[in-house]
Structures are given as C-alpha cells and as structure tokens.
Amino acid sequence: MSDSSFESRDKARMQELEKAFEVFTRTSRQLSDSYAELEAQVSSLSQELASARDARLQELAEKERIGRRLEQLLETLPGGVIVIDGEGRVRDANPAAESLLGKPLTEQSWEAIRRRAFTEQTRSTGEVSLRTGRRVSISQRSLEAEQGRIVLLTDVSETRALQELVDRHQRLSAMGEMAARLAHQIRTPLSAALLYAGQLETGHLGQDALPRIGGKLAGRLRQIEGMVGDMLMFASGGRRDDERLGVDELFAEAGGQVMARWRHQLKLQVQGGRGLAIRGSRAAVLGALTNLLNNAVEAVQGSESEIAHIRLRGERGDGRKVIIRVRDNGPGVPAGIREQIFEPFYTTRPQGTGLGLAVVRSVAEAHNGELMLGTPRQGGAEFILVLPDAEAGRSDIQEQQS
Numbered sequence: 080m081s082d083s084s085f086e087s088r089d090k091a092r093m094q095e096l097e098k099a100f101e102v103f104t105r106t107s108r109q110l111s112d113s114y115a116e117l118e119a120q121v122s123s124l125s126q127e128l129a130s131a132r133d134a135r136l137q138e139l140a141e142k143e144r145i146g147r148r149l150e151q152l153l154e155t156l157p158g159g160v161i162v163i164d165g166e167g168r169v170r171d172a173n174p175a176a177e178s179l180l181g182k183p184l185t186e187q188s189w190e191a192i193r194r195r196a197f198t199e200q201t202r203s204t205g206e207v208s209l210r211t212g213r214r215v216s217i218s219q220r221s222l223e224a225e226q227g228r229i230v231l232l233t234d235v236s237e238t239r240a241l242q243e244l245v246d247r248h249q250r251l252s253a254m255g256e257m258a259a260r261l262a263h264q265i266r267t268p269l270s271a272a273l274l275y276a277g278q279l280e281t282g283h284l285g286q287d288a289l290p291r292i293g294g295k296l297a298g299r300l301r302q303i304e305g306m307v308g309d310m311l312m313f314a315s316g317g318r319r320d321d322e323r324l325g326v327d328e329l330f331a332e333a334g335g336q337v338m339a340r341w342r343h344q345l346k347l348q349v350q351g352g353r354g355l356a357i358r359g360s361r362a363a364v365l366g367a368l369t370n371l372l373n374n375a376v377e378a379v380q381g382s383e384s385e386i387a388h389i390r391l392r393g394e395r396g397d398g399r400k401v402i403i404r405v406r407d408n409g410p411g412v413p414a415g416i417r418e419q420i421f422e423p424f425y426t427t428r429p430q431g432t433g434l435g436l437a438v439v440r441s442v443a444e445a446h447n448g449e450l451m452l453g454t455p456r457q458g459g460a461e462f463i464l465v466l467p468d469a470e471a472g473r474s475d476i477q478e479q480q481s
Contacts, residue, residue, distance in 0.1 A: 158233045159215075163189050165226030179215060179232055189230075206235060214239055272299035301340060323469050324361055326393045326401060327352035333368035334391065341376050345387045352393035355401050356469035359446045364466075367442040368403070370435045371462050375407035378460060401468045404453065406461040417452055439464065 159176030161184065163169055169192065172184040180196040198208045206216045216233040275296035279289070330352045338347060357364065372389060379387035388408040396402040412420060421436050439462075440450040446466050453461030 158231060161189075161230040161232070162222075163227050163230060170227070176232060179209065179213065179234060212236075268299040268303050272296055272303070275299065321358055322361055324357050324359060324364060325352075326355035326357065326403070329361075329365060329368060330391055330393065333365055333372060336369050337372040337376070340373070341387070344380070344385075345376055345389060347372070348388070348390045350390065350392040355393050355395060357401050357446070357466045358469045359466070363442045363445065367439040367464065368405075370439050371405040371464070374435045375405055375409065375460065375462075378409040379407050395468070396465065399468050399470065400448075401466050403464040403466070404461055405464075406453070406455055406459055408459045411455075411458055411460050412452060420452070421450070436462075 157175055159179045160171075160173045161169055161176050162171040167189050169184050169187050169189055172180075177184055180192055184192060196209055196211075198210055206214055208214050213234055214236045216235050217230065218233075219228050219230045221228050275292050278292050279296070330349050334347050334349055338345060368391075372391065375389050376387040379389075390404070390406045392404045392406070394402050394404075421440050436450070443450045443464055443466065448464065448466035451463045451465065453463050455461045
C-alpha cells in the first residue's frame with residue numbers, strides 16, 4: 080500500500096477524532112451547564128423547604144400555644160364541658176364538669192353518668208336537677224370533624240334562687256299594697272257572717288229560716304275563704320310540685336267545687352280532658368281552674384243573664400301542649416281592659432279582690448305555660464290556659480341528656 084493511502088487514512092481518522100472531541104467538549108459543556116442549573120434549582124428548593132419548614136414550625140408552635148390557651152380556658156371555665164365520642168363515651172371533661180357530676184367521667188358511658196347524676200323527676204326548660212340539689216342548664220353541639228358531640232353544663236342554681244327571691248319580694252310588696260284593700264273587703268262579708276251567726280246563736284229562728292240563714296252564713300265564709308286563698312296563692316307564686324295530673328280528674332274536682340257553690344245558678348258543660356295529663360301541683364292547678372270558673376259565673380251574674388252557661392273544654396295542642404278553655408255567656412271583656420284584667424288588684428266588681436286572674440297567670444307561668452284571653456265569635460268571654468303535657472318535660476330532659 081502506498082504512503083499516500085496511509086496519509087489519507089490518518090487524515091480521515093484525525094478528522095473523526097476532532098469531531099468526536101468537539102462533540103465531547105460540547106456535551107461536557109452542556110452537562111456542566113445543566114449541573115450548574117440543577118445546583119441552582121436544588122439551592123432554591125432547599126431555601127423553599129427551609130422556609131416551609133420554618134413556617135410549619137411556627138404554625139405548630141402557634142397551634143401549641145392556642146392549644147395551651149384553650150386548655151387553660153377549659154380549666155378555668157365555670158361551666159362544665161364534656162366531649163362525647165360516637166360510641167357515647169366521655170373522652171374529655173373539664174374540672175367544672177367533674178365538680179358538677181362527680182368523678183370519674185372520662186372513659187365512662189354518658190348514659191351511666193346521666194343516670195348517676197341527674198334526677199328523673201324534674202321539668203325541663205333546657206334545665207335539669209342534679210341529685211346533689213344543684214340545677215344546671217344543658218346544651219350540646221355536634222362535632223363537625225368527627226362523630227360525637229360536646230355537652231355544655233351551666234350551673235343556674237344561684238340564678239334561679241335569686242329569681243325566686245326577687246319574685247317573692249315583688250309579691251310580698253304587692254301584698255303590702257293589698258293589705259288595706261283586703262281588710263276592707265273582708266270586713267264586709269265578715270260583718271254579714273257575724274250577723275247571721277248571731278241570729279243562729281239566739282235560737283229564736285224558725286225551722287224554715289235556719290237553712291236560709293245558714294246558707295247566707297256559708298256564702299259569706301266562702302267569700303272570705305276565697306279572698307284569703309287568692310292572697311296566699313298569689314304570695315306563693317303558684318310554686319309547683321311534679322305530680323302527674325289527669326285533666327279529666329281536675330275537671331271533675333273543679334267542676335264539683337264550683338257546682339256546690341253556685342248550685343242552681345250554673346249550668347256547666349265539660350268536654351274533652353280524657354287521656355290528657357299535665358305535671359305540677361294539684362292544689363295550684365285546681366285553684367287556677369276554680370278561679371277561672373268562679374270568675375266566669377260572677378261575670379255572668381253582672382249581666383242580664385240569670386243562669387251562667389259555662390263550657391270547660393280540654394284539648395291537645397301543637398308542640399305537646401294541653402289547652403284548657405273556659406267560655407261563658409256573659410258580656411265579654413271590653414277591648415280597652417283586655418290587658419289590665421291580668422294585673423294584680425285590677426277588678427271591675429265591687430266585691431272583687433282583683434287577684435283571681437293574676438293568680439291563674441302566676442300558676443300558668445310557674446308551670447311553664449301561659450294564660451290568654453280568647454275572642455269567641457258567639458260573644459261572652461273565653462280564657463285559654465295552655466300548659467305542657469305530662470310527657471313534654473320528661474321528653475325534653477331525655478333529649479337534652481342523651
């Protein structure tokens with residue numbers, strides 16, 4: 080082979096090597112640039128991660144501070160706070176809750192705690208009585224992020240005691256105003272009663288006059304008894320027990336008392352009541368019913384009607400209520416005094432004490448009810464007594480406690 084062939088071949092190889100070197104150089108430069116860029120990106124990411132880590136640490140520190148503040152707040156809250164999980168077990172409780180309900184609370188069944196700490200015989204206005212004698216208001220909220228709920232307990236014992244004390248002082252103050260009026264009003268029937276008693280004492284009355292004089296004497300004594308009873312009921316504010324009372328039984332007893340007093344001056348029609356029941360004080364509710372019935376008869380006597388036609392009706396209302404209506408055939412209540420008639424000592428009758436309707440309203444409010452004046456189309460007056468039925472308070476308590 081000639082020397083020229085070797086030279087051309089070497090020259091071709093040199094060219095290939097030069098090209099390869101150029102490619103290598105170019106690739107190395109690209110790699111170096113990519114590495115520098117990668118280093119810059121890594122540095123930037125490291126800075127971002129460091130910033131994110133610092134922000135996260137600050138967020139965690141802030142959450143810890145908030146958690147400590149909330150924990151301190153729960154520790155110092157005067158109200159009880161209880162956290163209940165989806166299975167009905169207490170997961171957390173603050174010291175106020177433990178003070179109200181006793182220990183242990185955590186990891187205990189809420190149902191068992193409720194049976195242990197709450198009384199069953201109590202009425203509900205969102206409140207229950209504890210076996211320790213304290214009275215608490217219960218409210219609860221569902222946990223949004225998980226199953227379960229938070230129960231809040233507020234001790235309202237002192238508040239209720241102060242309210243009762245204020246109410247009692249107000250009633251006693253009103254009784255002071257009443258004393259002079261009542262003394263004068265009692266003096267008249269008392270004088271008449273003494274006169275009739277003196278006639279009986281002489282022994283000179285004939286046999287035919289004895290029933291008449293005895294009836295008049297009994298009437299005046301009943302009038303005095305009613306005045307004193309109204310005064311005592313108003314002073315007590317209609318405080319209630321927690322007895323289950325059948326409405327039909329109340330109707331029968333109240334109707335019997337009123338019919339015995341008015342005899343031939345009253346025709347009483349009783350409707351409904353069967354199957355209805357309320358909870359409260361028998362004496363207070365019975366006194367309220369007889370007050371309404373007597374008030375109706377007296378209103379009719381002041382009109383042209385000789386016989387009072389009174390309808391006493393019981394029915395079930397909306398929202399677990401018992402509605403008692405007393406309607407008469409009297410002249411009705413003038414529009415100008417519809418609100419005044421419920422005020423203590425307001426009366427349109429010369430011999431009235433002005434306490435009858437005030438007593439009924441006081442009893443209604445003491446039993447979480449109300450007294451309203453209806454507007455019958457047929458004339459006359461209608462008074463509507465609305466009271467919670469016997470199961471309303473107990474059901475509300477169970478809903479609050481469960």
